[in-house]
Structures are given as structure tokens and as C-alpha cells.
Amino acid sequence: xxRSISRRTALYGLAALPAAVMLSACSDSSGDTAxxxxxxxxxxxxxxxSAAAAPDAAGTVDMAKVLQPGSLPExxxxxxxxxxxxxxxxxMTCPHCAHFHETTLPTIKTxxxxxxxxxxxxxxxxxxxxxEAGFMLARCAEDNYFPMIDVLFKQxxxxxxxxxxxxxxxxxxxxxxxxxxTFEACLTNQKLLDDVRAVRDRGAKEFKVDSTxxxxxxxxxxxxxxxxDEMSAIIDGML
Numbered sequence: 001x002x003r004s005i006s007r008r009t010a011l012y013g014l015a016a017l018p019a020a021v022m023l024s025a026c027s028d029s030s031g032d033t034a035x036x037x038x039x040x041x042x043x044x045x046x047x048x049x050s051a052a053a054a055p056d057a058a059g060t061v062d063m064a065k066v067l068q069p070g071s072l073p074e075x076x077x078x079x080x081x082x083x084x085x086x087x088x089x090x091x092m093t094c095p096h097c098a099h100f101h102e103t104t105l106p107t108i109k110t111x112x113x114x115x116x117x118x119x120x121x122x123x124x125x126x127x128x129x130x131x132e133a134g135f136m137l138a139r140c141a142e143d144n145y146f147p148m149i150d151v152l153f154k155q156x157x158x159x160x161x162x163x164x165x166x167x168x169x170x171x172x173x174x175x176x177x178x179x180x181x182t183f184e185a186c187l188t189n190q191k192l193l194d195d196v197r198a199v200r201d202r203g204a205k206e207f208k209v210d211s212t213x214x215x216x217x218x219x220x221x222x223x224x225x226x227x228x229d230e231m232s233a234i235i236d237g238m239l
Contacts, residue, residue, distance in 0.1 A: 026094040026127075026212050054233035057220035061207055066216050070123075071198035075145045077109065078119025084238050086118060087216040089125040089203050092134030093160040094212045098153040100225040107228045112235050122149065124199045125212050130165050133187055135196050137169065140186035141176050148176055 066087055090097040105120075112118035122145075126132040138148040151172060152159070159168035173183050186192070203209035207216070215222045218238050226234070 026091065026096050054237050055222065055226070055230050058223050059208075059221040060219050061216050061221055063216065063219040066207060067121075070202055071195040072124075072139070075122045076119055077122075077146060078113040079116050080119070082113075082116055082119040084112070084118040084218055084235050086120045087123060088120060089123050089209045089212055089214045091125050091127045091212045092131040092138075092149075092152055093126075093128055093156070094131075095156065096225040097213045098156045100213055101150065101153045104226060104228050104231060108231050108235075111232065117239060118235055122146070123203060124196050125203055125209060125214075126196065126200060127212070130160055132193060132196055133165070133169060134159075136186055136189065136192050137173055137176075137178070137183075139192060139196070140178075140182070140189075144176055151175070 063085065067085070088100075090101075108118070109120075113120060124135040126135055134152045138145050138152065141148040155172055159165055159172060162168040170178070170180070170183050178186070203214075211223055213223075213225055215226065217234055220234070222234070
């Protein structure tokens with residue numbers, strides 16, 4: 001579907017799909033929800049929970065190949081020499097991705113990323129034009145890539161399901177310093193759109209990513225919105 005989208009879809013095709021479709025876009029096929037976990041209320045970690053066994057990996061991947069440069073510069077949280085590397089493939093319109101970024105990542109960042117134990121590489125895996133537009137705006141925000149991602153995930157219901165997604169995205173983008181001109185220039189940048197799609201295509205073809213979020217953690221594959229306890233157990237077992 002992505003390759004058939006016209007040149008100007010990122011800006012002018014934001015309303016091309018029904019709003020109801022946007023927030024179910026966590027899988028390559030509408031009926032495949034096996035790997036998309038249902039968001040649940042977050043609960044504080046307890047000593048017993050943090051000592052729980054790590055969830056089983058869905059498979060393995062050659063991490064050296066995963067870490068080879070792609071069509072876009074990597075967006076990384078953490079130090080390059082961190083012993084644990086987390087590569088996340090996400091879609092901006094996926095509610096499970098938003099849940100992970102709101103409830104799990106802040107604690108993992110404090111506990112592992114900020115302390116030099118882990119780093120996180122974020123990669124684009126958009127399933128629809130609105131997700132493409134969100135990622136493009138984050139890329140255009142340059143050094144504010146992760147703050148823009150955080151805002152878009154926190155406000156996901158307000159733009160991904162909006163009737164007028166273009167206006168909703170512009171209102172959010174203005175808070176990040178975009179003008180009408182820079183907003184439109186970003187979303188009509190064909191090379192950027194092609195590069196975002198290339199990141200997705202590489203993930204699908206080379207690493208068999210078919211749902212979001214998908215995590216590659218030191219060569220192990222995990223699918224679904226991992227909780228703090230689950231990701232902590234995975235990382236602790238690699239340190």
C-alpha cells in the first residue's frame with residue numbers, strides 16, 4: 001500500500017484513510033493482532049516483579065546487520081558504548097507504541113539509558129500516511145526528534161484520529177517551532193518521505209518486522225509493548 005501513495009500524500013493525503021483505521025495500525029494486516037499487546041494500566045514495579053524471569057524471545061536476529069547504516073541517520077538515546085542495545089521499530093499511529101513510550105520508556109530511560117547500561121535506537125515503521133507525516137515532522141525537528149516523538153505519542157488520539165489531521169498536526173508542530181511554510185516544506189519533501197519508507201521496507205524485508213512495536217535487544221526479538229518489569233528483566237539478564 002505504501003508504495004502506491006502519490007508524491008504529495010504526506011501532506012495532502014492525511015485524510016485518505018478513515019480515522020478508525022489509524023489507531024488500529026499496529027500490524028501489517030488488519031486481522032493480525034497476535035503480536036500487538038493490549039495496553040493496560042501501568043503499575044509500579046515491586047521487588048518480586050523486578051526479579052521475574054524475562055519474557056521469551058520471539059526469535060533472534062543478526063544484530064551486526066541490524067546496526068548497519070540505513071537510509072536515514074540513527075536517532076539514539078544513550079551512549080554508544082552501552083552494553084545493551086535496543087532497536088525499536090514503531091508506528092506513530094500505533095496505540096501500543098504510544099503506550100510503551102508513555103508508560104515504560106521513561107522508567108527504562110532513567111534506570112538503564114541515563115546510567116549508561118543501555119541505549120535505544122528508534123526506527124520508523126509507518127503503516128499509513130498519518131504515521132509517515134508524524135515521523136517526517138520528527139525528522140524535520142532535527143535535535144528535537146525525541147521530544148517531537150513524545151508529544152505526538154502523548155497527543156496521538158488528538159491527531160491520528162482527527163477528521164482534519166493536517167490541521168491537528170500543524171497545531172502540535174507550531175509548539176515545536178514550525179511555521180506554516182516549514183511545516184508544508186517538511187511534508188512535501190519527497191526524499192525524506194522515500195527515506196522513511198526505506199527504513200520501513202528494510203525492517204520488513206531484512207529483519208521480518210511485521211507488527212509494532214518490535215524490539216531487537218542484543219540480538220533477541222520481542223514483539224508487543226513490553227512493560228517496565230519485562231524490559232528490566234531482559235536488560236538485567238544481559239548485564
